[in-house]
Amino acid sequence: MKYVVLVPDGAADLPLEERGGETPLQAARIPNMDFLAREGICGTAVTVPEGMPAGSDVANYALMGYDPREYYSGRGPLEAASMGIELGAEQVAFRCNLVTERGGCLADYSAGHITTSESRELILALRECLDDEFTSFHPGVGYRHLLVLKGLKHLEDRCFPPHDVVGKEVESILPQGPGAARLNALMRLSRRLLAKHPVNRRRVAEGLPPANLIWPWGQGRTPTLPTFAAKYGLRGAIITAVDLLKGLGKLAGLEVVDVPGATGYYDTDYSAKAAYARDCLRRLDLVYIHVEAPDEAGHEGNWEEKVKALERIDELILGPLLDETVRSGEDYSFLLVPDHPTPIAVRTHVAGPVPFAIYFPQAKPDGCREFSERAAAEGAIKACEGWKLMDIFLERAGGIRASSRV
Ligand SMILES: [Zn+2]
Numbered sequence: 211m212k213y214v215v216l217v218p219d220g221a222a223d224l225p226l227e228e229r230g231g232e233t234p235l236q237a238a239r240i241p242n243m244d245f246l247a248r249e250g251i252c253g254t255a256v257t258v259p260e261g262m263p264a265g266s267d268v269a270n271y272a273l274m275g276y277d278p279r280e281y282y283s284g285r286g287p288l289e290a291a292s293m294g295i296e297l298g299a300e301q302v303a304f305r306c307n308l309v310t311e312r313g314g315c316l317a318d319y320s321a322g323h324i325t326t327s328e329s330r331e332l333i334l335a336l337r338e339c340l341d342d343e344f345t346s347f348h349p350g351v352g353y354r355h356l357l358v359l360k361g362l363k364h365l366e367d368r369c370f371p372p373h374d375v376v377g378k379e380v381e382s383i384l385p386q387g388p389g390a391a392r393l394n395a396l397m398r399l400s401r402r403l404l405a406k407h408p409v410n411r412r413r414v415a416e417g418l419p420p421a422n423l424i425w426p427w428g429q430g431r432t433p434t435l436p437t438f439a440a441k442y443g444l445r446g447a448i449i450t451a452v453d454l455l456k457g458l459g460k461l462a463g464l465e466v467v468d469v470p471g472a473t474g475y476y477d478t479d480y481s482a483k484a485a486y487a488r489d490c491l492r493r494l495d496l497v498y499i500h501v502e503a504p505d506e507a508g509h510e511g512n513w514e515e516k517v518k519a520l521e522r523i524d525e526l527i528l529g530p531l532l533d534e535t536v537r538s539g540e541d542y543s544f545l546l547v548p549d550h551p552t553p554i555a556v557r558t559h560v561a562g563p564v565p566f567a568i569y570f571p572q573a574k575p576d577g578c579r580e581f582s583e584r585a586a587a588e589g590a591i592k593a594c595e596g597w598k599l600m601d602i603f604l605e606r607a608g609g610i611r612a613s614s615r616v
Contacts, residue, residue, distance in 0.1 A: 257273060266559070324421050476519065573607075
């Protein structure tokens with residue numbers, strides 16, 4: 211038996227009145243997802259434990275089978291892991307967004323989805339001026355970068371996720387806590403350095419949002435995780451464009467597969483992801499496929515793009531995989547589950563339940579006719595703890611019991 215886990219990030223949503231009370235999952239043409247629901251077992255899962263931040267990091271810890279309350283240690287260390295940066299005992303890693311400040315307010319959490327080549331120049335300029343024995347900047351992808359600071363006091367600092375405070379006055383949402391003075395000083399210095407940088411002069415001249423401020427948040431130390439192989443005895447790979455999840459996959463001992471053309475945005479190469487997933491499955495037992503586009507559409511409140519992203523995932527990833535496996539008589543099992551809802555109406559992550567469908571050849575369908583929030587709520591498994599879903603999936607589909615040794 212081989213296993214496919216498909217995670218359309220942020221795909222779950224709330225019924226929208228102006229869309230006839232439907233959600234994007236209900237409105238989208240997704241025959242392959244509906245197939246999994248119709249032929250499999252459905253339900254809902256709570257991926258974000260109460261009181262924890264409703265982010266992709268927490269939710270994907272859970273979906274990989276790790277209880278976030280036990281293992282989660284912030285977003286920054288995951289991105290450090292994906293960049294191959296080893297943190298010392300005294301070091302704390304921060305996600306460092308490049309953002310746009312306008313009129314003293316946080317105008318854009320992504321500096322207009324600045325390109326990697328532009329942002330790299332800016333981060334390297336900051337590194338040149340600000341790096342020292344306590345501080346190091348590391349260029350990442352798009353608007354997502356890394357800041358590593360020495361001093362465990364930073365673990366106590368309170369930093370706002372920028373996509374949650376768009377429109378707010380910067381002075382009112384600056385970091386607070388025992389290490390805040392250092393963070394605020396770095397932010398002020400970045401404001402001065404970035405303002406006059408040629409990349410930003412060019413962006414302003416072209417009418418694009420300048421990346422004129424750093425925004426550090428999601429800090430932590432490297433977590434210690436039992437590997438996926440030790441837990442389930444399966445060799446697996448992860449396919450994602452998001453550094454955060456590459457890092458989590460690496461720390462879980464999964465093979466991290468880089469797919470050319472995977473952008474983490476609407477223009478990602480869906481077909482290439484399917485092809486690389488198929489290739490992984492020839493060599494390994496399990497592939498974890500994460501697709502970011504629906505989440506970006508949720509953050510932008512863009513119904514059309516969210517529906518389109520779901521249809522493309524269905525047509526260009528799930529369809530071909532099903533055709534080449536299950537529909538060719540091969541023994542494959544599928545778990546389809548968004549990591550968290552990113553409702554169009556609120557444009558941010560929420561900690562509510564997500565629908566899921568588990569398909570395996572011997573599955574006894576539970577009567578669900580389609581893959582949607584409403585249908586899954588009537589499914590056989592109700593509101594299970596998200597971190598137990600991998601156990602449930604592997605046990606039902608393949609009789610695999612998670613090792614109690616780890
Ligand atoms: Zn997510």
